[in-house]
Amino acid sequence: MNDLKLYAVFAETVAAGSMSAAARRLGMTPSAVSQSIRALESETGVTLLHRSTRKLTLTEAGQRCLPHCQRLLDAARAASDSLLQARDAPSGELRIAAPVGFGAHIAAALAPVLAAWPQLRLHLLVDDAMIDLIDARIDIAIRAGQLPDSDWVARPLCELEIILCAAPSYIDSHGMPAEPEDLQAHHWLASPREPNAGARIVSNNQLTLQQMCEQGLGLARLAHADAAPALARGALVRVLPGTRQSSLPVTAVTPGRTGDPAKVRVALDALRRHFAALPGCLSG
Incomplete structure (x- = not known):
């Protein structure tokens, strides 16, 4: 396919009315505009413009070609606008x-x-x-x-801060650990990425672990942000709050x-x- 820029230069030249005016619009020199149009005429073997010292006149071939070139320019501007919108205004999916x-x-x-x-x-x-x-x-x-x-x-x-939690019903049945060493005697709910030797329940879903913890099935390490609502309503209590867990x-x-x-x-x-x-x- 021929260089699309040549068609755009041709359409812009006709719209501007002169090569010098088109050059200003396109950020080119008048010589570069003239060379672009001559290159398009040379590639296609068709004369597009009659040139005189006063004005440019379209040939019959140029008249037939011009609407297609204008649509090309319109499509290019629409493409540019869509990119600017994507850059400047949140839209789409x-x-x-x-x-x-x-x-x-x-x-x-x-x-x-x-x-x-x-x-x-x-x-x-x-x-x-x-x-x-x-x-x-x-x-x-x-x-x-x-x-x-x-x-x-x-x-x-x-x-996210990780905290150790249990349901009040679990604490009532098994007692509140007083020291980290006491944890070994308790049931654990763990994710696969945690050390889970001896864990009673393992799940890769943290929401499920928290729900099971609230049901009194064992101790669980939970994100403070996720456990906060359950702590506030009393469905969970913190265990060993003075002991720092991982983040x-x-x-x-x-x-x-x-x-x-x-x-x-x-x-x-x-x-x-x-x-x-x-x-x-x-x-x-």
Whole structure:
């Protein structure tokens, strides 16, 4: 295919009325504009313009070609506008992947964003399995824990404080541990990534572990932010509150470091603010 720029220069020259005016519009020299049109005429073997010292006149072939070139310019401008909109105004579909336990956090963080930008749509994939981010066309993936090596860009959101919890009914039946050494005698609810030797229940779903903990089935290490509502209503109590547990890094990963569209930028800002305000957020 011939160089599309040559057609654009031809259409802009006709619209401007002269090569010098077209040169100013295009940021080119008049000589470069003239050479572009001559190159197009040479490639096609057709004369497009009659040139005189006073004006340019379209040939019959030029008249037939011009509407197609104008549509080409219109399409290019529309493409440019769409890219500018993606850069400056959140719109289109925002695809986010997150573990099951983080669904509520995504909803709380992005509700104001979706209210402020009605042209923005959210597609939230909630799954504890590691989905293929490229195949799923993910814009932002929320990850908890240590990240595997990846070409994606990691953007830290928070270090969630992990606390040890139990239901009051469990404490009534088994007693409240007074020292860390007492924990060995208790039932444990654990995730596969935790040391779980002797654990009574193992699940890769933190929400499920918390629900089982609230039912009095054992002790569980839970994110303070997730356990806070249950602690407030008395469904859970803290065990050994003076003993520091590990923390859980929460990270947003994105395909690129620069050139994020507006929908990704505003979503990342909203997620940072939300996680920074959570109970037990140690850092952001």
